Amino acid sequence: MIVYLNGEFLPLDEARVPVLDRGFIFADGVYEVIPVYGGRLFRLPEHLQRLENSLKSIKLQNPLTRQQWIEALEIVVARNSGDDQSVYLQVTRGPAKRNHNFPEPVVPTVFIMSEPLEAQPPSGGVKAVTCADTRWQRCDIKSIALLANVLLRQQAVEVGAAEAILIREGYVMEGAASNVFVVVDGVAITPPKSQYILPGITRDLVVEAMLAAELACREADISEAQLRSADEIWVTSSTREIVPVIMLDDKPVGNGQPGAVWSQVWKIYQDYKQHLRSIG
Ligand code: PDD
Numbered sequence: 001m002i003v004y005l006n007g008e009f010l011p012l013d014e015a016r017v018p019v020l021d022r023g024f025i026f027a028d029g030v031y032e033v034i035p036v037y038g039g040r041l042f043r044l045p046e047h048l049q050r051l052e053n054s055l056k057s058i059k060l061q062n063p064l065t066r067q068q069w070i071e072a073l074e075i076v077v078a079r080n081s082g083d084d085q086s087v088y089l090q091v092t093r094g095p096a097k098r099n100h101n102f103p104e105p106v107v108p109t110v111f112i113m114s115e116p117l118e119a120q121p122p123s124g125g126v127k128a129v130t131c132a133d134t135r136w137q138r139c140d141i142k143s144i145a146l147l148a149n150v151l152l153r154q155q156a157v158e159v160g161a162a163e164a165i166l167i168r169e170g171y172v173m174e175g176a177a178s179n180v181f182v183v184v185d186g187v188a189i190t191p192p193k194s195q196y197i198l199p200g201i202t203r204d205l206v207v208e209a210m211l212a213a214e215l216a217c218r219e220a221d222i223s224e225a226q227l228r229s230a231d232e233i234w235v236t237s238s239t240r241e242i243v244p245v246i247m248l249d250d251k252p253v254g255n256g257q258p259g260a261v262w263s264q265v266w267k268i269y270q271d272y273k274q275h276l277r278s279i280g
Pocket of ligand 1: 033149174175176177178179197198199200201202203236237238239
């Protein structure tokens with residue numbers, strides 16, 4: 001695997017960062033995960049905009065111009081095998097003597113890697129569990145400080161579930177590493193953007209695609225009771241796409257099978273990817 005580190009392209013096992021990097025010491029940094037289909041970076045302007053927003057929120061100047069990001073990302077994609085990949089990028093506040101306040105000057109660390117993206121077969125559905133949302137109040141920042149998300153996902157995995165659905169004050173927020181949709185009376189609903197959820201690129205695409213296809217979709221609060229009585233539940237992310245949840249806390253969702261609305265939206269998403277590959 002060829003990675004990018006601070007302006008250089010090199011094999012992964014030759015990439016080194018100092019142990020005093022603030023990413024390592026404080027988790028002081030942000031990241032993005034961008035899927036690549038047919039060698040093309042999926043929704044790249046949206047990912048770079050979200051990165052810009054995250055950096056702004058943590059008061060870290062973007063170390064690269066948009067054009068420099070595009071060039072570095074495209075080189076990493078070209079140097080790694082596979083038409084479908086998952087690109088990970090991370091920017092930290094760089095190495096400095098350990099001290100909570102920002103160092104002066106800041107020398108950020110910029111890292112990009114890419115892994116093969118496994119084809120997502122039409123999902124037969126997964127299990128999910130509900131958990132209290134123990135995270136902070138700036139979940140809109142794509143922060144590398146993911147300990148709460150890690151513990152929540154692990155809690156799900158330990159009971160044989162694929163995702164933890166997070167509840168804050170009686171309302172559904174998102175998954176440990178995904179956004180959430182429910183279908184109630186034929187209408188797909190996803191929570192509105194706020195500081196309590198990550199503005200998912202896949203989420204936005206689903207909302208956009210459903211509206212374009214004249215399928216009913218709304219952004220609205222989802223109560224825990226609505227979640228538990230929903231006909232369908234889906235979780236969305238760049239790496240897993242759109243996955244139907246068929247069991248929630250060991251009770252079947254709807255009829256316990258992937259739902260009809262999910263299968264329409266899944267098809268639209270596959271066509272969208274195929275289109276991207278064909279124009280590659
Ligand atoms: N995570 N919410 C959280 C907390 C996430 O971590 C993610 C994705 C999403 C979905 O966002 P998107 O559709 O832009 O991937 C929502 C990535 C995949 C990760 O951490 O690996």
